[in-house]
Amino acid sequence: MTTLIGSRIYDDAIYATDRPVPSLWEETAGPEPEDDGKLAGEAATEVAVIGGGIAGLSLVWHLTRRHGIEAVALDAGKIGWGASGRNGGFVSMGYTKRSLDDLARSFSQDEARTVFAAQKAACDYVIDVARSEGLEIDLAGRGEYIVAHRPDRMASLRAKSAAMKAQFGEDWPVFTKEELQEQGYASPEAHGGIYVPHGTGLHPLKYTYGLLGLARSHGGRVHSHSAVVRWERDGSGQHVLHTQDGGRLRARTVVVATNGFTTEGLDGRFDGVTLPALSNILVTWPLTQAERQAQGYTTDVPVADSRNLLFYIRLLKDGRLLFGGRGGTSASEAAGQRYGNYTHRRLTEVFPAWKEVEITHRWRGFVCLTADLVGRVGLFPDDRQTGFLFGCHGSGVAMSGYAAKFLAARIAGAGFNEPFPQCFQRVPQRFPLPSLRVPALAAAYAWYRLKDEVLPA
Ligand SMILES: Cc1cc2nc3c(=O)[nH]c(=O)nc-3n(C[C@H](O)[C@H](O)[C@H](O)COP(=O)(O)OP(=O)(O)OC[C@H]3O[C@@H](n4cnc5c(N)ncnc54)[C@H](O)[C@@H]3O)c2cc1C
Known part of the structure; x- marks a missing residue:
C-alpha cells in the first residue's frame, strides 16, 4: 500500500493514495482525463502547488491563465483522490465553522460582512466557471x-x-x-x-476533472501519483520538492493546498495546524x-x-x-x-x-478544521515565497476555487477587486496540544451531540 508520509494522526488505511476511493462519483464521472503523470527526474517552475484538488488545480489555472505565471501541481494520488473527488457536491457558503455574529465579535462587523460577501461570491463563482468554461458537472x-x-x-x-x-x-x-x-x-x-x-x-469529480483540464489549458502541469516526501531550500533560496519516486521540482514559490490530507513533517509551519475530521x-x-x-x-x-x-x-x-x-x-x-x-x-x-x-x-x-475554525489563504508575511490554501471546515467546494483566484492575484502582486476577508489571510495557527487533536475532537463531538439531541435550544 502506498500512503502519504509524515506523522499522521489517523490510521494508515485512510491515507492509501494508490487507489481511488470507490464512490458513486468515481463510477459516474466518465473517463479520467489525462494529466502529466508521475513527476520524474528534475523539473522547475515558478509556483509549485502541493495538492491537486479543487484548490490546487484552480490555483494552477488562475496563475497560468490570468497572470502568465508558470505553475505545477503535485498530488499524491490520482487527480480527485482527496476530498475534491468524494464530497457531497454542495456548492455552499463556508470555509469557516463560525457564525457571522461570532466573526463580528472576534474581528469586526465589516469583516463579517466581507466573509458573507466572499461566501456568496464563491457560490456564484462555481456556477460562472461551469457556464463560461462549458463544464458538464451536473449542476442541480x-x-x-x-x-x-x-x-x-x-x-x-x-x-x-x-x-x-x-x-x-x-x-x-x-x-x-x-x-x-x-x-x-x-x-x-x-x-x-x-x-x-x-x-x-454538482458532481464533484466531474468538477475536479473539469478543473484538471483548465489547469493544463494554459501550460500548467499536473502530476498525479507524485507525493512530496521532502521539502528543502537550496543555496539560492529556491524551494526543492522531492517526490516519492525520486522526482525533484524546483520552484520560486510553494503553496500548500492539501486541506484535510496535509502531510506533517515537511515544513514545521504546517505541522499541527490542521485537524482532519x-x-x-x-x-x-x-x-x-x-x-x-x-x-x-x-x-x-x-x-x-x-x-x-x-x-x-x-x-x-x-x-x-x-x-x-x-x-x-x-x-x-x-x-x-x-x-x-x-x-x-x-x-x-x-x-x-x-x-x-x-x-x-x-x-x-x-x-479540514483549523484551531480557530477559520480557513487560511495567503502568503507568509515574512516569507512571501510560501503560501497556504486550506481549512474548508466541511464546505470548500465553492470557496476553494474562489480563494485560489484570490491567492493567484496575491502571488502575482496583482489587485483583487472582489471581496476577500482579512481573517482568512492570517498565518496558520498551531493547535495548542497538537497530539491531542483527535481526543479533543471526540470531546467536542460528545458536547455537540448533547446540544443537538438532548439540551433545549
Ligand atoms: C465526505 C466529504 C463530503 C464533503 N462534502 C462537501 C460538500 O458537499 N460541499 C462542500 O463545500 N464541501 C464538502 N466537503 C469538503 C470539500 O470536499 C473540500 O473542501 C474540498 O474538496 C477541498 O479541496 P482541496 O483541494 O483543498 O483538498 P483535497 O481535495 O482534499 O486535496 C488535497 C490533496 O492533497 C494531496 N496531498 C496531501 N499531501 C500531499 C503530499 N505530501 N504530496 C502531494 N500531494 C499531497 C492529497 O492527495 C489530496 O488529493 C466534503 C468533504 C468530504 C471528505
Missing part, C-alpha cells in the same frame, strides 16, 4: 434548505432569516413543516426550515418516482439540517439519495464499517419510507 437544485431537526430549532432559523433581512437586505424565506412538504421535503426530522438563496449541487457518505439505489412520493421527498434542492453535527442530504438526478454526516474519530476500516452502519440506521429514521432501500455506495474522507 438552486440554493439550499436548512431544516429544523427539532421543533425548538425553528426559533433560531427564524432569527437567522430576520438577521439576513436586517443586516444584508436578503430574503431567506421561512417555511413551516407543511410548506416544506408542499415544496417536496418531508421527514419526521423536518419541522420547518429556511431557504438559503445561494449555491447549488472524517465525513461519511451513503448513497442509495435510484429511487423510483413512487418511492420518492412515498416519503414525500422529491426536491433536488440540497438540504442540511439544523444540527451542529449536521446531516447533508441530496436527491441526485437519477433518483439516488445521497446522505452524509460526520464520520467518527477513528479512520480504521472496522470503525468505517461501524460508522457506515450507524449512518444507515439514522438514514432510515430520517426517511422511514426508505427502510428497505439498498445502499449501493459508502465512502468517507477528510474535511
Whole structure:
C-alpha cells in the first residue's frame, strides 16, 4: 500500500493514495482525463502547488491563465483522490465553522460582512466557471434548505432569516413543516426550515476533472501519483520538492493546498495546524418516482439540517439519495464499517419510507478544521515565497476555487477587486496540544451531540 508520509494522526488505511476511493462519483464521472503523470527526474517552475484538488488545480489555472505565471501541481494520488473527488457536491457558503455574529465579535462587523460577501461570491463563482468554461458537472437544485431537526430549532432559523433581512437586505424565506412538504421535503426530522438563496449541487469529480483540464489549458502541469516526501531550500533560496519516486521540482514559490490530507513533517509551519475530521457518505439505489412520493421527498434542492453535527442530504438526478454526516474519530476500516452502519440506521429514521432501500455506495474522507475554525489563504508575511490554501471546515467546494483566484492575484502582486476577508489571510495557527487533536475532537463531538439531541435550544 502506498500512503502519504509524515506523522499522521489517523490510521494508515485512510491515507492509501494508490487507489481511488470507490464512490458513486468515481463510477459516474466518465473517463479520467489525462494529466502529466508521475513527476520524474528534475523539473522547475515558478509556483509549485502541493495538492491537486479543487484548490490546487484552480490555483494552477488562475496563475497560468490570468497572470502568465508558470505553475505545477503535485498530488499524491490520482487527480480527485482527496476530498475534491468524494464530497457531497454542495456548492455552499463556508470555509469557516463560525457564525457571522461570532466573526463580528472576534474581528469586526465589516469583516463579517466581507466573509458573507466572499461566501456568496464563491457560490456564484462555481456556477460562472461551469457556464463560461462549458463544464458538464451536473449542476442541480438552486440554493439550499436548512431544516429544523427539532421543533425548538425553528426559533433560531427564524432569527437567522430576520438577521439576513436586517443586516444584508436578503430574503431567506421561512417555511413551516407543511410548506416544506408542499415544496417536496418531508421527514419526521423536518419541522420547518429556511431557504438559503445561494449555491447549488454538482458532481464533484466531474468538477475536479473539469478543473484538471483548465489547469493544463494554459501550460500548467499536473502530476498525479507524485507525493512530496521532502521539502528543502537550496543555496539560492529556491524551494526543492522531492517526490516519492525520486522526482525533484524546483520552484520560486510553494503553496500548500492539501486541506484535510496535509502531510506533517515537511515544513514545521504546517505541522499541527490542521485537524482532519472524517465525513461519511451513503448513497442509495435510484429511487423510483413512487418511492420518492412515498416519503414525500422529491426536491433536488440540497438540504442540511439544523444540527451542529449536521446531516447533508441530496436527491441526485437519477433518483439516488445521497446522505452524509460526520464520520467518527477513528479512520480504521472496522470503525468505517461501524460508522457506515450507524449512518444507515439514522438514514432510515430520517426517511422511514426508505427502510428497505439498498445502499449501493459508502465512502468517507477528510474535511479540514483549523484551531480557530477559520480557513487560511495567503502568503507568509515574512516569507512571501510560501503560501497556504486550506481549512474548508466541511464546505470548500465553492470557496476553494474562489480563494485560489484570490491567492493567484496575491502571488502575482496583482489587485483583487472582489471581496476577500482579512481573517482568512492570517498565518496558520498551531493547535495548542497538537497530539491531542483527535481526543479533543471526540470531546467536542460528545458536547455537540448533547446540544443537538438532548439540551433545549
Ligand atoms: C465526505 C466529504 C463530503 C464533503 N462534502 C462537501 C460538500 O458537499 N460541499 C462542500 O463545500 N464541501 C464538502 N466537503 C469538503 C470539500 O470536499 C473540500 O473542501 C474540498 O474538496 C477541498 O479541496 P482541496 O483541494 O483543498 O483538498 P483535497 O481535495 O482534499 O486535496 C488535497 C490533496 O492533497 C494531496 N496531498 C496531501 N499531501 C500531499 C503530499 N505530501 N504530496 C502531494 N500531494 C499531497 C492529497 O492527495 C489530496 O488529493 C466534503 C468533504 C468530504 C471528505
